[in-house]
Amino acid sequence: MQQAIAVLDSGVGGLTVVKEVMRQLPHEKILYFGDTARAPYGSRSSEEVTAFTREIVDYLIQFQPKMIVIACNTATAVALEDMRNRAGMPVVGVISPGARAAIGKTRTGVIGVIGTEGTIKSGAYEAALKKLSSRVEIVSKACPTFVPLVEDGNFHSSETKHIVNEALHSLRGFPLDCLILGCTHYPFLSEAISEAIGKDVTLINSAEETAREIREVLQQRNNLACSDDLPVHQFLCSGDPLKFKEIANEWLGDQIRLSPVVWQVPRIGV
Numbered sequence: 001m002q003q004a005i006a007v008l009d010s011g012v013g014g015l016t017v018v019k020e021v022m023r024q025l026p027h028e029k030i031l032y033f034g035d036t037a038r039a040p041y042g043s044r045s046s047e048e049v050t051a052f053t054r055e056i057v058d059y060l061i062q063f064q065p066k067m068i069v070i071a072c073n074t075a076t077a078v079a080l081e082d083m084r085n086r087a088g089m090p091v092v093g094v095i096s097p098g099a100r101a102a103i104g105k106t107r108t109g110v111i112g113v114i115g116t117e118g119t120i121k122s123g124a125y126e127a128a129l130k131k132l133s134s135r136v137e138i139v140s141k142a143c144p145t146f147v148p149l150v151e152d153g154n155f156h157s158s159e160t161k162h163i164v165n166e167a168l169h170s171l172r173g174f175p176l177d178c179l180i181l182g183c184t185h186y187p188f189l190s191e192a193i194s195e196a197i198g199k200d201v202t203l204i205n206s207a208e209e210t211a212r213e214i215r216e217v218l219q220q221r222n223n224l225a226c227s228d229d230l231p232v233h234q235f236l237c238s239g240d241p242l243k244f245k246e247i248a249n250e251w252l253g254d255q256i257r258l259s260p261v262v263w264q265v266p267r268i269g270v
Contacts, residue, residue, distance in 0.1 A: 002231060003223075004031035005214065006065035008056045011039035011151050011239075012247045013185030014071030017094065020207035021069075022255045025215060025224070029231035031063055036239030040147040042116020042183070046078040049118060053079040057087055063234075066223050067092065069214060073183050073206075074116050077124035090217050095119075097213050098180050098206030099128035105202050106136065106178045112171055112201070113140040114193075115182030116147065125182055139174045143167045143186075150185040153247050156192075164192040171197060180204040188251070232260045241265045 005021065007014050011034050018030055033056055035041075041049050053075045057068060067090040070076045070083060076093030084091045102111050113125045120142040129136050145163050154160050171179075179201050181187055187205045194203060218224045225231070233256070237244040245263055249256060 002029045002225065002227065003064060003066040004029040004234065005067055005069060006031045006033070006060045006063065007069045007071050008033045008053070008060065008075070009035070009072045009184060010041040010074065011036045011147070011185065012244060012251075013147070013150065013183060013188075014069075015248055015251050016184045016187040016205065017069060017071040017207045017210055019252055019255060020211040021214060022252070024211040027225040027227060027229075027231060029225070030233045031060065031065055032233070032235045033060060034235075034237040034244060036151065036237045036244055038238065039151050040116060040144075041072060041074040042118045042142075042144055042147060044118065046118065046122070049075055050079040050082060053083060054086065057083050061087065065089070067214065067217060069210065070094065071184050071210070073098075073124075074118040077119050077122035090221070092210065092213055092217060094184060094206045094210050095124050095182075096128050097209035098182065098204060099125060099132055101206060101209040102129065102178050102180050102204045103132045103136070105204060108175060108177045109133070109135055110137045110139070110175050110177060112174065112176040112179040112197075113138060113182045114143045114168070114171075114179065114186065115140075117142045117144050119182050125180060139171060139176060141168070141171060143183075146189060147183065147185045150188045153243060153250075155188050160189065161192045161195065164189055165196040168193065168196040176201050178202045178204055181206070230259045232262060234262045234264065236264045238265070
């Protein structure tokens with residue numbers, strides 16, 4: 001039986017990471033868990049987010065994955081090290097990859113970070129960026145209204161564009177050349193975010209760099225998928241399965257339609 005890469009998120013946001021993993025590693029099996037019943041995580045306490053993450057990790061371990069990806073910035077910020085000690089297998093987060101991508105792209109050294117309240121409050125991106133370069137200037141802003149838009153599947157409406165523009169208006173006064181989308185839900189809103197912040201600002205989605213780190217970790221462990229057969233992906237959510245499946249099909253498109261998929265709603269997080 002092929003071992004999966006297990007990916008977890010507070011909801012549908014981690015699908016942005018899944019899409020890039022499928023692109024870079026098309027033969028790898030994905031086991032995805034979206035805690036849609038308890039999303040968003042950003043306004044919850046670090047203790048609560050850690051407890052939820054532990055519960056999901058413990059649940060996923062029974063499937064014997066070869067690694068776990070915490071594709072949620074809030075959970076990465078507060079629970080990554082705890083999960084690494086707990087899981088007994090490689091655990092990858094999304095903050096360090098996002099920081100590396102931004103450092104590689106910035107020309108001016110002025111980097112913006114948007115994320116949930118929990119992620120911004122943690123200071124995790126500032127720490128990761130400063131670890132890579134002490135000379136960068138960082139401007140951070142919490143955008144708590146964004147995740148509910150994505151979880152509702154409301155990506156392109158005029159209302160969404162208005163909400164995004166209002167949230168990001170204050171950042172236009174800073175000389176940013178890069179903006180880290182510090183929540184895996186936010187790439188769903190890339191079009192509205194780019195319009196609001198200005199086309200000259202590069203949006204940094206951590207998914208590409210995260211997928212690259214996943215590949216490196218698996219290569220080091222000699223554990224990349226060796227079969228050319230199409231993997232059977234498995235998607236699980238704790239909330240409304242119809243809404244989750246609709247968003248997943250829209251976002252993943254042909255990447256999900258080309259492979260067999262198992263959809264389930266487990267008794268966890270409800």
